[in-house]
Every structure is written in C-alpha cells, then in structure tokens.
Amino acid sequence: MIEFQSVTKRFPDGTYAVEDFSLVVPSRKVTVFVGSSGAGKTTLLRMINRMVNPTSGKVLIDGEDVATLNPVLLRRKIGYVLQATGLLPHRRITDNIASVPRLNGVPKKKALQDALTLLDTVGLDQSLADRYPDQLSGGQQQRVGVARALASNPNILLMDEPFGAVDPIVRLELQEEVNRLQRELHKTMVFVTHNIDEAFAIADQVVILRSGGVVAQVGTPAEILSNPADDFVSTFIGADKGKRTLHLKPGKNDVTLIVDDEGRPAGILGDKK
Amino acid sequence: MEFFIAAFQWLTDPANYATDSGSPLPIQDRVSEHLWYTFISVLIATLMALPLGLYIGHTGRGRQFVIGFTGAMRALPTLGLLMALFLIVGATVPFTQAAFVASIIALVILAIPSILAGGYAGVESVDPQTVDSGRAMGMTEMQILLRIEIPLSLPLIIAGIRAATVQVIATAVIASYISLGGLGTIIASGIGLNDNERILGGAILVTAVALVVDGFLAILQRLVTRRGSSQAKPTTRNGRRRTPVPSALAEPAVKERKIHVHSKS
C-alpha cells in the first residue's frame, strides 16, 4: 500500500507542483492519476521512487517512509515505465530487460533466460531478443519497457504516460495488455495519463487532479461517471458535452445503436454475456 | 612545382634514413621522437582533463567554467606560452632538461581544453531520458556514468582527444625552436642551411604525420560510435528523424564531429 501524507512539492522558482496532497493507493490495484499538464501527476508518481523528494509531507510504502530508505535499493524494487521508454539504445533488448536483475547480482545467463520469458509475458516474439531498441516499433519498445519494469518482480509498478507516444490503435492494444497483465500478476500499479478514456479503460481507482495537485475526485470509473463531483470533473470527463450520456436507437439489420446526446453513434448493443 | 618534386625525392632518399646521417636526421628518429612527445603529453592531459570533463558533464556543475575556460584558452598564443614556460622552467631546471620539461608542460596545457570539452560534450550529448531511466531503475551515479554515459559519449571523447593530438603534433613542431627535438628540427635546419628540399621535405613530413595520426583517430572514433549515441547515423525506423545539430551547438566549442576548442597551432 502506498500512502501520500500531506505532500507538498515546491520548486526553487517558487511554483508549487503539488500542495498538501493526501491519498491512499491500495495494494494490488490499478490507480490512475489523470489531469491536464501541470496537474502534478508525474511529480507525485516520481515521489514514490524518490526521483523527486517532497518539500514537506511523507510518502509511505507499506508503512515505511521512503525518505528513510536507500533510494538506489528502493528503485530496484519498483518498476518504472516512462513515455520515452528510456531503453538503453546501445544494449540489446534482452540486456535491457535484464537490467535490474543484473544490478541485483543475478547471474547473466539466468537473467537473460528470464528476459526471454518476459518477452512472452508482454506479448512479444522471442525473435526480437537480439535486436536493438531502434529496430523496434514504438509499440514494441513500450512493451519492452514494461517487460524491463517487471523483470525484478516488483510489487509496485509506476507508469508515466507510457502510451502517449504511440498511435491510437496501438494504444488501445497496450491498454488491453495492461489489463491482461494485471489480471495475471496483480501488481500495485500507479499510472499517469492525461487521457480520461485511458483511465476509465484500465483503472480500479481514478484520481482526477486539477493543477497544483488538488484532488477533484477520487473513485472508481463507475462512481465518477455516475456522480461527477463538480463542473470541473464533468467537463473533464466530457459529461457536459453529452458524450457520456448514451441512448439506444434502432438501426439497420435489427441492430440497436448506442448514440450519445448529439446522436453520434458510439457502439451497438450486444447480447448480454 | 619543381620544389615539391625535389622535396619528395629528398623524403624518399634512403640516405636520409641511414642511422649515421648527421643530426637532425635520420628521419625515422625524429618521427618517433615527435610521436613519443605527443603521446606523453596527450596521455597526461587526458588523465587530468577527462575525469573532470566527465564529472562536469554528469553533474552539470561548472559548465560555465568549461565554456569560459575553453574560450579563453583558444586565444592563448602557443608560441608565447612555449617561450614563457621555457624561461620559467629554465630558471629552476638545468638547461638540458628545460626544453623538454617546458615543452611538455606547454603541450599538456594546450591539450587540456579539447579533452575537457570532449568529455563534457560527450556526457551532455547523452539523452537525458536514458539517464533518467537508468537512475529510476536503481543505478548508482557511478553505474550511470560507466554503463550509460561513457559508452554513449565515446565518440565525442575520442573527438576531443583527436583534436588535442593534432594540436600537440603541430605545437611540438614549434617547440623545436627551443631545442625540443622532433620533426621541427628538420625544418629549422633546412632554414639554417637554406636547403629548400629539406625545408619543404620537413614540412610535408610533419603534415603527413599529422594526417595519418588524425586518420587513425578518426577511424577509432567511428569504431566506438554505438547505436544510440548522438553521433550515430540517424535511424530510419518509424521515420524517426534526428536533427543533425545537437543543442550544444550554440557554443561551437562543443561541436559534434570536431572539437574546435583549441587555438590552432
């Protein structure tokens, strides 16, 4: 379990990234921080693995204040995926995936073996093992990034807008991968995005943030959709434009369309599973 | 033009390579002497300047100093430095060694800026996202330096050493005027004897040595260019374009393929 206690981050030039932020991130669930740029979501994420230190307040992991832990060792126990992948360009894919286990002293052979297995886990073909990052597509690189984050079998997985740089179709595939991984592995995942649809697609708990890290609403996707806390949230999730209010409408060929307030189709009604 | 032919003949005349030919010949002795002085100077300068350059690049502290220092050094007249050091050193060290010590000190001083800039520029050129992800996975600062920054910086580091080496070779020629020995003595003796073949032959010889050494180091530079270093050819996968110009170009002291930090010598 990760807990933020009255965390404030003030930058040297006087701006506040987050102010007096408190939240509990439940274990083994996916928590998504959503908000526009400057809402402080990445800052909060990076406080968990001490890439950023709070100006005041505490971040606790399973009751321990991260400030008291050795940052290097802490980071080796937390998986981190970023938008630019951050893969080492001069190392092969398997070497990249095996990075943290090797840092922890796992013998090279075993680490590379495990890396091959992880390629399967993230849905990549093992033929990519000996390639270099620049030989892979953006989506493939991101999967490698996830594999690398999973390599040391951490309990906590941090993902900072990991799918921002890939095209929408690949993005949807990757979201589905995240869901599948979570069903299999049950990590405590903290995910940052500015895309509310992405948040709804993968989150157990959604945290909507305004600028300065102020919490606008916390809840499951269902709770937020049913009950937006205020106008900011309504606007943010698109409820005010009628996108979230859907109706049934008969279509051709005995198909029932689901349309939004403006009459634009969003899908069709399927048989109940 | 006939001068050049005569000079070339002089260079290829085996008599000039015979071990009993009078000073400053034989040619091969002067060449090896010259290269030896170059090697020592560049080695010392590298040991001094490279760690400092890597440190400044990694931590970001002192970059203003690097830029200011290399800029100032560029304007330093090499002949003045040599002569000044010769007098200073000559006052405390016996004459026979004064030329050597003064010259080596001058050569080291002149080599330092390029190597410093190479180390600094090299580390700076590494994608900060890559460094960040290394730190986030739990690498220590030293591990980041050794496993990420240095391998990806090698081309620029070698470029800096290469620039320094060329400058040292050139300055050592001038140093022969304070009796250092080396290839400059051939030119000097040629001027003294009013022997055109010798003058031109010596000049061509030095030029050839400089070009060959530079060529070797250029090949080395290419060999150490790994994928993902700022010097690698842009990849075409995903149509990802690399701009040919690094952000440090605002200071040409810190150029991608050639370090022009030093004053030419």
Place this chain on the structure above:
Amino acid sequence: MMKADPREFSGIKNEKFEMSWLFENFELVAELTLNHALLSFFPIFLGFAVSVPLGWVANRWLPLRSWIIAGGSILYTIPSLPLFVIMPYLLGTRITDEINIIVALTIYALAILLRTVADAFAAVPTDAIEASRAIGYSSWNRFWKVEFPLAGPVLLAGLRVVSASTIALVSVGAIIGSANLGYLFTNGKQRDFLEEILIGIGASFLIAIVFDIVIVLVGRLLMPWSRRSAVVAQGPKLSASRAA
C-alpha cells in the same frame, strides 16, 4: 634587461613586474600590435566572406557537403608552421612576405568556418524555409531574409571561435620573420626577458577581446533576437532528477 629571477615565480604573480620596459618600448609594442591585428583581420574577414556562400551551397547539395567538409577537415589538420613554410613555394612569394601568413590563416579560418556555416544553415528549421517559399520569396530573398538571419547566432558563435584562433596563430609567423606580437615572444626568449613575453601575451589577449566585443556588438545590431534564441537553444533539462 631583467634576468628572470626564480624567486619571482614561486607565487602567482611576481611583484617586480617591470612596467618601465613597456613605456620605453611602447611604440614598438603598439606597432607590432597593430600589425598583428591587421594580419588577423584579413583572414577572419575573408574566411567568413568565402565560407558563407560556400557553406550555404554545401548545405544544399549533400554530396558536395561531405567533400567540402572533409576537405576543410584535412586542411585544418595541417600544422601551422609547416603550412606557413610551404606557402612561399605554392604562391611563388618570398618566405618573408606576410601574404604567406594571411593566405595560410585564411585557409584555417575557412576550414573551421565551412563546418560551422554548413551546420548553421542545416539548423534553420525547414518549416521556415517552406513557408517562405510558399509566400513567394525568391531564392535570393529567402537567403537574406530567412536563412541568414536564422542561421545568424550559430554563425556568430563560429566567427568568435575563428577570431580567437586566428589571433593566437598569427604569432607563430614571427618564426619566419613576420612583424607581429610573436616577435616579443622570440625576442623575449632570446634575451631571457620574461616580461616581454608576458606583455606580448597580454597584448594578444587584448586584441582577441576587442575583436570579440566588436563581433558580438555587430551581431546584436544585426540580429536583435539573437539573445533569446541562445536561451531557447538550451533545451529542456530534467532538473528534478539530476543526481537526486
């Protein structure tokens, strides 16, 4: 004439600096300085004037670019004294003619600048060029109004590098008899007179500083936006993660 006293150099600066020598020989030093400045000016100016069009052309035709830059690279590698010495044979001048030095230094200036200029023009955003072409600028217009101004800051920085390098190199010419500040170096060494050498170095720095200031001022005059673009060129830094 002062013999260098070993005691004076144990510290950073010696107390017994002889300024009287400078006052007595002021005319000589001034004359040498002036000549030195002139010998520096021509190569810098000529080098710049030739390299800008050449570099622009090099940037347009890529095969030519590698040839020009490789050529420049090789020329730059030629050591200075040998090049000064070879010049008379190439040009048919006498060895004491100062034209040798000017030509050689112009070659070096070109060698440095060609690379800088080609890079400077390469750094001009293609969007700006495309936009100007769409608006209807002719090539000539485009060069003067779009490419040259945008490449300006980098060109300026390259010019400053060449300026300092050239001024420092001129002194080597004293070995073959050129009347510049380098004379103070060789003469000072012969007469065992350190102050003379230091004054020569000081004067050389002075020229370099003056040239640099002039270049920067001219740059500011022609390109009022150049200050801002230098800041923008820094690029983003992940300051929060620097050795956290």
